[in-house]
Amino acid sequence: MASILTVQLGDRSYPIHIGPDLLASLGDLCKGQGLGPSCLLVTDESVDALYGDRCEQSLRAAGFRSTRAVLPPGESTKSMASLARLFDAAVTGGLERSSFIVALGGGVIGDLAGFAAATYLRGIRLVQIPTTLLAMVDSAVGGKTGINLPQGKNLVGSFHQPSLVLADLSTLRSLPPREGAAGLAEVVKYGVIADPEIWNWLEAAGDAATVLSDEALLGKLVRRSCEIKADVVRQDEREGGLRAILNFGHTFGHALEQVTGYTRYLHGEAVSLGMLYAARVSMRLTGFSGDDTRRMERLLRALQLPVEFPDLPWAELRTAMGRDKKSTSGAVRFVLAERPGVVRFGCPVEDAVLEEVWHGCR
Ligand code: NAD
Ligand code: GLY
Numbered sequence: 340m341a342s343i344l345t346v347q348l349g350d351r352s353y354p355i356h357i358g359p360d361l362l363a364s365l366g367d368l369c370k371g372q373g374l375g376p377s378c379l380l381v382t383d384e385s386v387d388a389l390y391g392d393r394c395e396q397s398l399r400a401a402g403f404r405s406t407r408a409v410l411p412p413g414e415s416t417k418s419m420a421s422l423a424r425l426f427d428a429a430v431t432g433g434l435e436r437s438s439f440i441v442a443l444g445g446g447v448i449g450d451l452a453g454f455a456a457a458t459y460l461r462g463i464r465l466v467q468i469p470t471t472l473l474a475m476v477d478s479a480v481g482g483k484t485g486i487n488l489p490q491g492k493n494l495v496g497s498f499h500q501p502s503l504v505l506a507d508l509s510t511l512r513s514l515p516p517r518e519g520a521a522g523l524a525e526v527v528k529y530g531v532i533a534d535p536e537i538w539n540w541l542e543a544a545g546d547a548a549t550v551l552s553d554e555a556l557l558g559k560l561v562r563r564s565c566e567i568k569a570d571v572v573r574q575d576e577r578e579g580g581l582r583a584i585l586n587f588g589h590t591f592g593h594a595l596e597q598v599t600g601y602t603r604y605l606h607g608e609a610v611s612l613g614m615l616y617a618a619r620v621s622m623r624l625t626g627f628s629g630d631d632t633r634r635m636e637r638l639l640r641a642l643q644l645p646v647e648f649p650d651l652p653w654a655e656l657r658t659a660m661g662r663d664k665k666s667t668s669g670a671v672r673f674v675l676a677e678r679p680g681v682v683r684f685g686c687p688v689e690d691a692v693l694e695e696v697w698h699g700c701r
Contacts, residue, residue, distance in 0.1 A: 342562055346480065346569040348576060351500050355480060355569070357562050359554055361507035362393045365441075365468070366401025372502050374439045374464055377404035379432050381425060381452035382443040383412040386470050389513050394443055394468065405441075406432035410448070414601065417451050417487045425455040439464040439502070445471035445518075446478035446606075450496070453484030457499030467501045470510040472522025472557075473607055476529070476564035477585075479504050481572040492601075498577055506561055508554050519551040520643040521607025524588075526560050527638060528614060532584045533567040535679035538638060547643040583684040587674040588614030594659035598651055611644035619696045620688055621675040631679055648700040657693065 341358030356368065369375065378398060382391055387409045398405040408428040410416045429440075440463060442452035449467055456465035469479035485496020511519065523541070530537035540559065544550045550557070568585065575581040592613025596604055604612075618635055621627035640646045660671050670687035677683065 342558070344562065344566055344569060346500070347573045348500060353500060353502050353504065355504040355506060355565050357475075357506045357508065357558055357565065359507065359509045359558075361505050362390060362468070362510070363397050365394050365466075365505060366397040366399070366403060368503060368505065369398065369403065369439070369441075369466060370401050372464075372466075374466070374502060375403055375437065377432065377434060377438045378406075378441055378466075379425070379429050379434055379438070380405055380407045380441045380443060381410070381448055381455070382407070383410050383416065383445075383448055385412045386444040386448070390443060390470065390510060394441065398441070404433075410451075412447070414447055414487070417447050417485075419486060419488070421451055422455055422486055425452065426459060429455070429459050434459065434463065436460050436463060439466060441466045441468060442479075443468045443470065444474070445469070446474045449474050449478050450483070450485050450493075453482075453499055453501070454486055454496055457484050457497040462499065465499060465501045467504045469504070469506055471514055472511060472519050472551075472561075473525055474522075475506040475511075475561045476522060477525045477568065479506070480565055480568050481585075482576065500576075504565075506565075508557050508561065511551065511554075511557060514551075516547065516551065516643070517605065520547045521605040523547060523550060523642045524607035524610045524614070524639070524644050526564055527635070527642070527644075528585075528587050528610065529564045529567045531614065531635070531676050531679055532587050532674075532682045533570075533680060534563060537563060538634070538679060541638055541642065546641050550642070581684070584674055584682050586684075587676070587682055588617050590660055590671060590673055591616040591656075594656045595649075595651075597659040598655045599649070603649070604645070608645050611639045611646065612648060615639065615646060616648075616696065616700060617673060618676060619699060620673060620692065621677070623692055623696065624686065624688065625675050625677045625683065627676045627678065631676075648697075650701070653694055653697050656697065657690070660693070 440456040467479035482500035488494040592609040618632040
């Protein structure tokens with residue numbers, strides 16, 4: 340059974356459908372949103388081989404004129420060159436102002452195709468079909484779209500909310516376990532920033548393999564994560580304040596990804612260590628308890644996420660944190676936890692504290 344929740348943004352509100360075997364309903368759901376009459380289905384080669392035909396058949400059966408653009412998998416696809424390919428495919432496919440783009444894949448495809456939809460003909464409508472856990476609980480919801488430049492990640496982008504999000508839980512069956520675990524890091528994050536009950540659900544399941552093979556539990560986790568994200572985005576769509584809480588664990592996590600050249604850690608893996616680092620900074624500044632930090636560590640370990648800090652030069656990590664685009668000049672600003680479910684954002688943290696915590700982690 341699918342469950343539906345709505346991201347409340349006035350006349351730009353949209354539904355998120357969550358459940359097994361939803362791809363066959365894609366065409367009818369697009370019709371229900373008044374989309375059409377033509378669309379461009381954007382995906383990567385791996386996801387295309389698994390789910391491309393099913394989506395296109397559903398769109399065509401519902402009467403849509405559909406063409407497909409298939410790109411190589413991987414972060415390097417989130418580029419200017421891929422964007423140019425999509426514009427080309429959109430023109431060749433005869434896409435007009437009333438047409439729409441369907442993003443079928445993980446966060447790479449969602450961000451890239453979303454940005455193409457935000458900019459082609461000054462903006463056309465967008466459907467997100469996330470097929471990784473990370474995309475279901477984070478990137479497909481909330482409207483952030485964009486591409487990378489050679490100089491850095493996500494340097495060009497736009498807020499462009501989708502008209503529909505379809506999270507088909509059955510697609511997660513083919514997801515490599517490491518990608519699944521990386522998505523679980525973001526789920527743990529929602530437990531810290533809004534709802535500690537999520538930790539109880541994960542702990543009761545015990546380990547990553549059990550969580551990732553239990554479709555009912557995945558449905559509950561995806562739904563609760565999307566509810567939390569939708570509520571934050573409703574209050575602060577363009578990250579003027581509150582939306583920053585979604586970045587708990589990301590200040591240090593992004594630095595770790597950057598210093599290790601985006602090759603050693605998946606994003607969620609870096610966020611796992613980033614959350615542990617933020618928990619330890621929180622112990623110093625907000626009174627977050629050592630028991631809760633140890634509980635977070637046990638949970639992340641059980642979910643096959645990294646909890647051991649690597650041997651890296653502090654100066655490089657500190658420089659990378661300084662360049663985080665969420666920080667203002669001077670002190671690095673952190674999202675800190677008071678207790679599971681309660682966080683503060685925009686907390687300036689002095690260099691001495693950052694460095695002492697780093698040495699304490701190792
Ligand atoms: P990804 O899109 O690269 O997908 C990971 C891998 O899994 C790819 O090789 C893909 O082909 C494969 N895959 C996807 N679905 C599959 C399935 N069902 N079965 C088998 N294989 C499958 O990675 P990701 O982790 O989903 O996304 C990372 C991207 O998301 C980054 O670029 C990051 O910047 C972005 N992001 C955006 C936001 C946002 O708010 N817009 C939030 C978080 C992350
Ligand atoms: N992933 C952070 C955000 O959407 O704001």
